[in-house]
Amino acid sequence: MSEQNTQVKLIKRPVGEVQNSDFEVGQAPIPEPRDGEVLIKVHSLSLDPAMRGWMNEGKSYVPPVGIGEVMRALGAGQVIRSRDAKFKEGDWVSGIVGVQEYAAVPAKELTPIDPSLAPVAKYLGVLGMPGMTAYFGLLEVGQPKEGETVVISGAAGAVGQVVGQVAKLKGCKVVGIAGGPEKCRFLTEELGFDGAIDYKAEDVKAGLKRTCPDGVDVFFDNVGGDILDAVLTRLRMHARIAICGAISQYNNTTPVKGPSNYMSLLVNRARMQGLVVFDYRHQYAAAAQEMAGWMAQGKLKSKEHIVRGIEQFPEHLMMLFRGENFGKLVLQVAED
Amino acid sequence: MSEQNTQVKLIKRPVGEVQNSDFEVGQAPIPEPRDGEVLIKVHSLSLDPAMRGWMNEGKSYVPPVGIGEVMRALGAGQVIRSRDAKFKEGDWVSGIVGVQEYAAVPAKELTPIDPSLAPVAKYLGVLGMPGMTAYFGLLEVGQPKEGETVVISGAAGAVGQVVGQVAKLKGCKVVGIAGGPEKCRFLTEELGFDGAIDYKAEDVKAGLKRTCPDGVDVFFDNVGGDILDAVLTRLRMHARIAICGAISQYNNTTPVKGPSNYMSLLVNRARMQGLVVFDYRHQYAAAAQEMAGWMAQGKLKSKEHIVRGIEQFPEHLMMLFRGENFGKLVLQVAED
Incomplete structure (x- = not known):
């Protein structure tokens, strides 16, 4: 165990894309846990x-x-x-630890995990917040009904891949929007999506006409911008749009591009609703149990993209915004 | 009764603001009603x-x-x-008649009205589609709860004035956005709104801070554009936005201005939903009865703005987009 704790601190508010110079990598002493806290050696x-x-x-x-x-x-x-009595040395946990090698965290803010059942990275993806976001965003906000058409942007990402598979389990037709042929093949061949649109190779509106000739009942949006506008033109009556994110807009230095076609909500009596996964925390346990059951039956797969090197945190993060990750992006900071 | 039927026909699709040259005013013979139809002498x-x-x-x-x-x-x-057996000569009706002096219309598409109970213009406003739009848009889409804050754009218009009064009847705090001191005074002094924002004299964001310091639970939007964006910055958690119209955008020759601040829907777990009043047609009768009761008790007032001259239809219509009407705009085409 190293004597020092490598930490990445925010030292400037980024303008547009994050830069290495917005952060400072430094060393600090390993913290002492206070009463009610545990000291965690961060793995991922x-x-x-x-x-x-x-x-x-x-x-x-x-x-x-x-x-x-x-x-x-x-x-x-x-x-x-x-x-804290809740955890003992050797237990594995997940929670908000920060970009550092060691973290002292209140025990009550941590969730136990079991790396003998699934790799640690999956507890940060399909079995973690992205999985919960997908589950509640789709089922509670999207409210898909059997036979409906569900479209997902950022479909090969941590949240999107779970949304699509849960929608399939609920009897929906599922189309994913992703960047590049490899991701699109993954969606249809590995995850069982009914169709995929490669937004780098095909006009999204044309792709929607091709894959969803009867329109879109539920859109789960992780991307915003032009993709949201394209899907708005293809809504069916009483469609639901779950706003989970707008990754295309997060590094803007100009104002966010609002959806020009939002009046489609009126024409189609449709709704657009935001979600924050924390609101469903009292239902996490039940959802995790259902998801674990699907995984055990081979009905819910997931892909993780693991990178290393805590010092390169800003560059790793930017992969998300450039669409360079393929699956849930995880920064592993300790050896297995 | 004149021997001819003055009609206004659309002869060109307008680009931006409507022009006189987009229409042709002409004379046609008074039509013969077919079986199942009635011939109407249009009043308003x-x-x-x-x-x-x-x-x-x-x-x-x-x-x-x-x-x-x-x-x-x-x-x-x-x-x-x-x-048609449903109506006899002398009955008064409302429905889709077109911009003309005489119309032959299927009886089943018409609603009986009674000018001895209220002036004809009110049947096109508070007792007609605008009133129904206000009633169902507020109650079904906005779903206001007692004690909540309801904000309305285009608040002195045909729909807005009804929305605000119904919200007051439901125990809400009500703030209207309108153009000019006269309209704002009308909202607070005549209709009992709790506050008004004159968008021509005050920054709307500042006005919202002043009148709704705790934020907005329900926004009923008739206007879109910058006003929608301003209200999005002041939403409370779980706010509802009813999209009824976007009058600021209808004459655009550039793309519609989408709401840049739509990610406020995510931050506040809020929803934005469109409405078309026709969806509630099976509930019109019950709603009209409740509204008539409120009117009889003096709890629901309305203002109409009556103009004359069917030949000047395009100019009259443009008053709406310039905010020149004060209350429900009605074009009276026959003498009383």
Whole structure:
């Protein structure tokens, strides 16, 4: 165990794309857990589009990361010292640990995980927040009915791949929008999607006509921008749009591109609704159990993209915005 | 009774603001009603923002008016010949009559009205489609709860004035956005709104801070554009936006301005939903009865703005888009 704790701190609010110079990599002493806390040796960090928003000033669903603070991150690791009865040394947990090698975290904010059942990275993806976001966003906000058509943007990402598979399990027709032939093949051949649109190779409106000739009942949007506008032109009556994210807009230095075609909501008596997964925390356990059952039966697969090197955190994060990740992006910071 | 039927036909699809040259005023013989139809002498026509959309090509909630056809319009008048058992000569009716002095219309598409109970113009406003739009848009889409804050754009218009008064009857705090001190005074002094924002004199965001310091639970939007964007910045958690119209955008020659701040829907777990009043047609009768009761008790007032001259139809219509009407805009085409 190293004597020092490598940390990545936010030292400047990024303008547009994040830069290495917005962060400072430094060493700090390994913290002492206080009463009610445990000390975690971090194994893996979740890299999420939402992190870009946490760096901005202003009101959002969580407060921004303060200047000079360790960058906020979800992660998973092993308890190496415990000052709470809930966990003992050797237990594995997930929670908000920050971009660092060691974290002292209140025990009540942590969730137990079991790496003997699934790799740690899956607890940050399909079995973690992205999985919960997909599950509740689709079922509670999208409310798909059997036989309906569900379209997903960012479909090969951490959330999108789960949305599509859950929609298939609910008897829907599923079409994913993703970048590049490899991702599109993955959706249809590995995950059982009914169709895929490669937005880098095909006009999205044309792709929607091709794959969803009768229109779209549910759109699960991770991307925003032109893709949202394209789908708005293809809504069916009483369609539902779940707004999960707008990754195309997070690095804007100009104002966000609002959906020009939003009056399609009126024409089609449709609705567009935002979701934040934390609102469903009291139902996480039941959802995780159902998802684990599907995984055990081979009905719910997932792909993770693992990178290494905590010092390169900003560059790893930017892969998300460039569409360079293929599956849930995880930064592994400790050896197995 | 004149021997001729003055008609206004759409002869060109307008680009931007409607022009006189987009229409042709002409004379035609008074039509003969067919079996199942009645001949109506039109008394008044309803001038609605939606008319601008009906002139455009493309998919909407109703087909566009064809080139060379009489411009579509709701209106009211008296039956002067009947070939259906439902109505007899002398009955008063409302329905889609078109911009003309005489119309032959299927009896089953008409609603009986009673000018001895309320002036004809009110049957095109508070007791007609605008009233129904207000009632169902607020109650079914907005779903206001007692004590919540309801904000309305285009608040002094045909729909807005009814929305605000119904929201007050449901125990809400009500703020209207309108143009000019006279309209704002009307909202607070005549209709009992709790506050008003004069968008021509005050920054709307600042006005919302002033009048709704705790934020907005329900926004009933008739206007779109910058006003929608301003309200999006002031939503409360789980807010509902009813999209009834976007009058600021109907004459655009550039693309519609989509709401840049739509990610506020995510942050606030809010929803934005479109409505078309026709979907509630099976509940019109019950709603009209409740509204008539409120009117009889003096709890629901309305203001109409009556103009004359069917030949000047395009200029009258443009008053709506310039905010020059004060209350429901009605074009009276026959003498009382």
